[in-house]
Amino acid sequence: MSTIYIMWLRQVKRYLRSRSRIIGALGQPILYLLALGYGLGQVFQRAGQGNYIEFLAPGIIGMSVLFTSMFNGVEMIWDRQFGFLKETMVAPVSRFNIMFGRVLGGATVATMQGLIVFVLSFAAGFRLHLTHPLVYTALAVIFMFLIALFFTALGTGIASMLTDFQGFQLIMSFVVMPTYFLSGAIFPLVGLPTVMKYITRIDPLTYGVDGLRGSLIASNTFALGFDIAVLAILSLIMLSIGSYLFSKIEI
Amino acid sequence: MITVTNLTKKFGGFTAVDDVSFDVQKGEIFAFLGPNGAGKSTTIKMLTTLLHPTSGKIDINGFDPVIHTHEVRQSFGIVFQDPSLDDELTAYENMYFHAVLYKVGTDGLRERIRQLLEFVELWDKKDVLVKNFSGGMKRRLEIARSFLHHPKIIFLDEPTIGLDPQTRNHMWNYIKDLNREEETTVFFTTHYMEEAERVAGRIAVIDHGKIVARGTAAELKRQTGTANLEDAFLQLTGRTIREEEASGADRMRSFAQRRGIRR
Ligand SMILES: Nc1ncnc2c1ncn2[C@@H]1O[C@H](COP(=O)(O)OP(=O)(O)O)[C@@H](O)[C@H]1O
Ligand SMILES: [Mg+2]
Numbered sequence: 258m259s260t261i262y263i264m265w266l267r268q269v270k271r272y273l274r275s276r277s278r279i280i281g282a283l284g285q286p287i288l289y290l291l292a293l294g295y296g297l298g299q300v301f302q303r304a305g306q307g308n309y310i311e312f313l314a315p316g317i318i319g320m321s322v323l324f325t326s327m328f329n330g331v332e333m334i335w336d337r338q339f340g341f342l343k344e345t346m347v348a349p350v351s352r353f354n355i356m357f358g359r360v361l362g363g364a365t366v367a368t369m370q371g372l373i374v375f376v377l378s379f380a381a382g383f384r385l386h387l388t389h390p391l392v393y394t395a396l397a398v399i400f401m402f403l404i405a406l407f408f409t410a411l412g413t414g415i416a417s418m419l420t421d422f423q424g425f426q427l428i429m430s431f432v433v434m435p436t437y438f439l440s441g442a443i444f445p446l447v448g449l450p451t452v453m454k455y456i457t458r459i460d461p462l463t464y465g466v467d468g469l470r471g472s473l474i475a476s477n478t479f480a481l482g483f484d485i486a487v488l489a490i491l492s493l494i495m496l497s498i499g500s501y502l503f504s505k506i507e508i
Numbered sequence: 509m510i511t512v513t514n515l516t517k518k519f520g521g522f523t524a525v526d527d528v529s530f531d532v533q534k535g536e537i538f539a540f541l542g543p544n545g546a547g548k549s550t551t552i553k554m555l556t557t558l559l560h561p562t563s564g565k566i567d568i569n570g571f572d573p574v575i576h577t578h579e580v581r582q583s584f585g586i587v588f589q590d591p592s593l594d595d596e597l598t599a600y601e602n603m604y605f606h607a608v609l610y611k612v613g614t615d616g617l618r619e620r621i622r623q624l625l626e627f628v629e630l631w632d633k634k635d636v637l638v639k640n641f642s643g644g645m646k647r648r649l650e651i652a653r654s655f656l657h658h659p660k661i662i663f664l665d666e667p668t669i670g671l672d673p674q675t676r677n678h679m680w681n682y683i684k685d686l687n688r689e690e691e692t693t694v695f696f697t698t699h700y701m702e703e704a705e706r707v708a709g710r711i712a713v714i715d716h717g718k719i720v721a722r723g724t725a726a727e728l729k730r731q732t733g734t735a736n737l738e739d740a741f742l743q744l745t746g747r748t749i750r751e752e753e754a755s756g757a758d759r760m761r762s763f764a765q766r767r768g769i770r771r
Contacts, residue, residue, distance in 0.1 A: 259611075260609060267594060267605060270596065270601075271594070271596040271597075274596045275596060334760075338590060338756075338757055339590050339591055339592070340592065340593075340594060341597075343590070343592040344592040344593075344606065344609075345609060347557060347558060347581055348581060348606075348610060349609075350609055420757075421756040422759075422763060423759070507553075508553060
């Protein structure tokens with residue numbers, strides 16, 4: 258228990274202390290919000306789909322949670338060679354607790370990053386039109402955390418198998434970017450060509466973004482309970498695989 | 509305290525540690541002396557449960573690292589060749605987190621941390637983030653941390669690499685004092701001859717994964733018929749410059765240097 262807590266605390270402290278990184282990581286979501294939001298807003302509206310910024314904001318929140326989570330997971334390659342994680346690998350505590358604490362901490366950090374983007378999206382013109390804004394915001398935070406949990410565990414699992422950063426670019430190109438672009442973060446899930454429809458359905462982020470959209474603008478394709486169930490089950494599976502791979506790490 | 513019998517580690521077809529045997533007595537300071545790529549770190553990693561041996565037997569404080577991983581991990585403290593501190597935490601936090609991981613009770617913990625940090629002259633810097641420390645300060649902190657949980661054995665993998673002679677001198681004084689006060693067994697690796705000679709009781713010279721000589725510094729000089737350990741070392745290991753293929757860690761080390769992230 259204390260191991261999980263200390264690993265969690267460490268991730269959170271690191272995050273809160275690296276202000277430049279928090280701000281740096283906001284550049285991309287802001288750019289997407291403005292460029293896509295204002296650039297494509299007209300087209301979107303003319304196609305009868307409504308306000309694009311409101312549609313887009315949950316997708317961009319999902320994106321920044323995805324990026325922060327994956328980065329945090331993959332950063333482990335560094336951490337276990339030159340960081341504090343290496344020290345924990347010889348500590349007389351279970352590897353599962355170390356991994357779980359680190360993933361929980363990483364997921365907490367990614368959720369905070371998602372919350373910052375959420376707040377910023379108001380500056381870009383996003384509005385909540387719900388009757389119980391606090392309840393739905395809380396629901397959105399749950400979705401952010403589930404997205405974060407899954408992808409931090411995934412990043413950690415991948416990082417457990419890599420010995421240096423050579424594979425990093427491959428992960429960005431073949432895992433992170435497709436996950437983002439094929440999740441419905443920037444386009445609606447309805448009326449897609451059949452192939453695209455199936456591809457979006459196997460992308461875990463789809464359910465996260467759908468849940469966020471359901472919470473924030475009451476526009477979801479699936480039932481929110483279904484979204485939560487899919488994400489929770491996938492996170493559990495990913496945590497199991499990740500902790501297995503983590504326990505096998507040799508340095 | 510440490511007994512190693514016919515220890516071998518192969519990476520694919522390459523033998524990094526080749527049929528190595530030695531033993532270290534309780535309270536002894538023992539040096540593993542060898543050029544780059546000799547297999548020093550690989551040996552330490554096997555002794556400290558980080559790598560599985562290909563064959564051979566290890567006994568650490570009565571336990572086998574492959575089977576009784578947990579007991580072995582409780583027995584030692586380690587300073588790795590590469591840094592292992594959290595840069596975004598303070599010196600005190602790094603110590604405190606270590607104490608939690610090793611289940612050092614909270615009774616008297618602050619006192620213990622103070623004692624060790626004063627010992628390595630870092631107590632007044634206890635609330636400074638480690639990223640603002642010099643290489644020597646980080647090393648001293650790592651040494652203090654490795655002693656925190658009263659381990660029976662301390663492993664130090666090239667602990668003085670990149671440090672100036674003053675810091676190096678200080679550091680060995682701390683380690684020798686702690687070795688005396690806490691009766692900790694010390695196993696360290698180095699490629700500095702004078703360091704092995706000055707600090708260690710016994711030395712094993714390792715090259716290309718094999719132990720090529722062992723004994724006290726005086727015995728090594730006698731065996732090779734040389735006047736100083738440096739000559740003895742060159743005699744034993746030859747004069748060719750070592751070129752090794754870069755491992756993953758090496759690639760990351762040079763990446764760190766390019767990016768200006770040094771220890
Ligand atoms: N994980 C690894 N995979 C392949 N080769 C390795 C690995 N780790 C070390 N080696 C190789 O084994 C040899 C011994 O390395 P090491 O034990 O780090 O040497 P030293 O610490 O004495 O400088 C080197 O040639 C190194 O390149
Ligand atoms: Mg080495």
